[in-house]
Amino acid sequence: MDYSEILYASEGGIATITLNRPDRLNAWTGRMHQEVKAAMRAAAEDEAVRVIVLTGAGRGFCAGADMQNLQTIQGGETRAATQAEAPFDPASAADFQKTYSYFPAVPKPIIAAINGPCAGLGLVISLYADLRFASDAAVFSTAFSRRGLIAEHGSSWLLPRLVGFANAADLLYSARRVSPAEALAMGLVNRVIPHEQFMAEVMAYAGMLAREVSPRSLREMKREIWNGLFQTLGEAIDSANADMAGSFVSEDFKEGVAHYVEKRAPAFTGR
Structure with missing residues (x-):
């Protein structure tokens, strides 16, 4: 446009x-x-x-x-x-x-x-x-x-x-x-x-x-926060627990640990 x-x-x-x-x-x-x-x-x-x-x-x-x-x-x-x-x-x-x-x-x-x-x-x-x-x-x-x-x-x-x-x-x-x-x-x-x-x-x-935080985390947190306005506490907990497995296998989680351990700036990809 x-x-x-x-x-x-x-x-x-x-x-x-x-x-x-x-x-x-x-x-x-x-x-x-x-x-x-x-x-x-x-x-x-x-x-x-x-x-x-x-x-x-x-x-x-x-x-x-x-x-x-x-x-x-x-x-x-x-x-x-x-x-x-x-x-x-x-x-x-x-x-x-x-x-x-x-x-x-x-x-x-x-x-x-x-x-x-x-x-x-x-x-x-x-x-x-x-x-x-x-x-x-x-x-x-x-x-x-x-x-x-x-x-x-x-x-x-x-x-x-x-x-x-x-x-x-x-x-x-x-x-x-x-x-x-x-x-x-x-x-x-x-x-x-x-x-x-x-x-x-x-x-x-x-x-x-x-520069400093995971784009994937931002994307998922934004979804959680806005959806959470329509959920009970229990529903928000269950939803977060279901999402946690995906975080553990993401590239950004691996990079989040690596840059902290290696004491360097992060290189997040959003994946």
């Missing part, structure tokens, strides 16, 4: 997807949705890529759905047409086959590098990432209640699991602006980084994952 609303780059085991409508604070469009999905597939299928970073161009991450598009939705018209698209991975759990819930089906860690304002659908997109790092110039809002909308695209399920019921209710009901410090305190983001060092520190962390 030719990209017109995102940028895609791959270097050092890191694929960087940049939402690229800076004049609109990277407001989300149908075209951007398709381009991000295509870029995620390109990163997933590229064996050289081990980590994916999603960020925004200019001073914003994503201000939500483009308001010009929202103005075209009238009467009984809905965005239901987007629900009919093919799933990212038909073999994934049904919960990860919805329009925006496919990030968990991408078999590599996704880091949302939230460099600025992150609102509405932009916030939902970030919730589906595995990790969220925020610049101290970021600001967060669910926005939906101030547009006469509902808790869109699974945010009513995701937010309570990330920040607890009370915080989720506050964020959704009020749609107030939340600072990076408050977002960190409630668990909405993993880390807040000074804006001047933001992308350098994000890429340093992503580089650590790309």
